Amino acid sequence: MxxxxxxxxxxxxxxxxxxxxxxxxxxxxxxxxxxxxxxxARLERELRADLETRGVAITRSLAARSADLLLTDNAFALHQLIRDTLENNSDVRYTFILDASGNVAAHSFNQSVPPDLLAVNLNPAPPYQMQTLQSEEGLLTDIAAPILGGKAGAVRLGLSHQRLEATIARAT
Amino acid sequence: MNARIGKHLLGLIAILLLAACQPSPYPRVSLAEGTPAPQVGADEPRKLSLRVAIAAVISPQATFETYAPLLDVLSRRLDRPVQLIQRGTYAEVNELIRTGGADMAFVCGGAYVEGQREFGMELLAAPQVRGETTYFSYIIVPRDSEAQSLADLRGARFAFSDPLSNSGYLTPLWALREMGVTPETFFASTTFTYSHYNSIRAVADHLVDGAAVDSLVYEFTIASDPTYSGKTRIIAKWGPFGIPPVVINPQIDVSLKSQLRAALLAMSEDDAGQKALNALMIDRFVSVDDSAYDSIRQMAAILRGWK
Structure with missing residues (x-):
């Protein structure tokens, strides 16, 4: 006392x-x-859920649209599809398409797909598979969707959390 | 007293710092690109694949699904991997056969007569469907259309399938010629859909007022998805024509050619082969004579101005 x-x-x-x-x-x-x-916390949860919902929709749409192009070896159209996806969705950091053997058929990187990304979120089960990753650019939500149930390949798409975090910082 | 409070404060700060520094619960990845990864299986010695080309008569996805069992059986019988190559147009498939980019192809009668004339594309076998080695060209319209014949489609929007297709282009062109008109003067607009399946969908969705399609693909599509039967109907039928054949490059190795022919002709002789044929609604593969394609050849010669 x-x-x-x-x-x-x-x-x-x-x-x-x-x-x-x-x-x-x-x-x-x-x-x-x-x-x-x-x-x-609530805003982060809501924005993250919204980001993931949009990411899943974009990835599944890409998987559906890339199936015929992948099967007919239409490399230019695949490339164009990936470019359009990146240009019209500011949260998409990267996307790439793997063929049935796991080889990269098209991607959005300058030279090649980072090897680290090829080692995670593998063999997605239908309808999609999601994994959060920590990168030097912050958190990423990586979504993988199989093409024709995985028999023709898979689409991978990475969403950056940077804009989400900036919005939370501004709001709070 | 102050020293104790200071110690407690330092402890609290240390705990907060440790909490902030704890490793991320997520897998860490680098976005550095590095050198391109080698292709999977690129360094493995492997048997030379048999490359089978198929034009997108039905959708590429349906082709992939329905031809897979047949290619599996071929692979087992020939003891070598079989690679499916799909292309968007008949001309691309003909080019693959001409340049040796594919060993064998499933083509349309119209593409066959063109390939045979250009570089000696060779018949290997032909499918037999419901006991016949012939098929027809159908003109289809939306179910609610008032058109009863090709003549009723004057001023309509019309879909052809592919410039090298017999049933989807050559035959309707011939019918218009018989009527003394051309597609440009008869229809309001025309389009190429590059697949019979796409043409059927275009009609069902009222994207066009009519289309010329392969009878086998139409019946296959209706059997796979009966809703198309409620959305489309046939108003004209021309034929019979020689059924779309299986072809090879004329330069192909003679022994491979014999093996391929034998494998196809014997396809219906076991359960696996029969299942593969059933998936394609084919009875069996049979040998056909080149003369089966004479009627297509004659139309093509006139319409394409062959000398």
Whole structure:
């Protein structure tokens, strides 16, 4: 009890008005912090779910649209499809298409698909498979969708979390 | 006292820092591109594949699914891998056979007579369907269309399948010629869909008012998806014509040619082969004479201005 004596003496020396104001300010700050954390967590959950839903839709659409092109070896049309996907979806960081043997048939990278990406999220089961990855550019949601149940290959698509995190930072 | 509080504060900060520094629960990947990965199986010695080309008569996906059992049986009988090559047009498949990019191909009668004239494309065998080695060209319209014949499609939107197709282009062109008109003067607009299946879908979806299609593909499509029967109907039928054959490059190795022919002709002799044929609605493969394609050849000679 002795330990808290100086602290108690200081507290009792403060006026009642100041104490009440201090308590109110403390409660307001605490509530504000709690609400901010709650909103942040909720916003992150919602935005992440929304990002994943959009990613799954884009990936499955790509898998459906690339099937005929892959089967007819239409490399240019596959490349064009990938370019259009990247140009029209700002959260898509990368996409690539694997043939039935697991070889890359088309991709959105400058030279080649990073080897690390070829080693994760393998053999997707229908309708799709999702995995969160940590990269030097932050978190990525990698979605893999089989083409013709996997008999013709698979589509992989990576969504960047950068825009999502910037939105959360701005809002909170 | 202050020292103790300071210790506690330092401890709290350390815990917070440790929490912040704990490893990410997600797998770590680098987006550095590095050198391209070698192709899977590129360094493995393997038997030379038999390359079988098929033009997209039905959709590439349906072709992939329905021909897979047949190619599996061929692979087992020939003891070598079989690679399916699909192309969007008949001309591309003919080019594959001409240049040796494919060993064997399933082509249309119209593409065969063209390939035979250009570089000696050779007949290997032909499918027999419901006891016949012939087929027809159908003109189909949407089920609710009032058209009863080709003449009723004047001013309509019309779909051809492929410029080298007999049933999907040559035959309707011949019929229009008999009527003394051309597609340009008779129809409001024409389009090539590059697959009989696409033409059937275009009619069913009212994208066009009529289309010329292969009778075998039409019946296969209706059997696979009966909703097309409720959406389309046949208003004209021409034929019979020699059935779309299996062809090879004339330069192909003689022994491979004999093996291929033997494998195809014996396809119906065991369960696996029969199942593969059933998937394609084929009874068996038989030998056919080149003269079976004379009627197509005669039309092509006139319409394509062969000398």
């Amino acid at each position: 002795k330990r808290f004596a100086p602290f108690l003496r200081r507290i009792t020396a403060i006026s009642v008005t100041a104490k009440i104001l201090g308590m109110v300010a403390g409660v307001v700050l605490l509530l504000g912090l709690m609400v901010t954390l709650q909103v942040r």
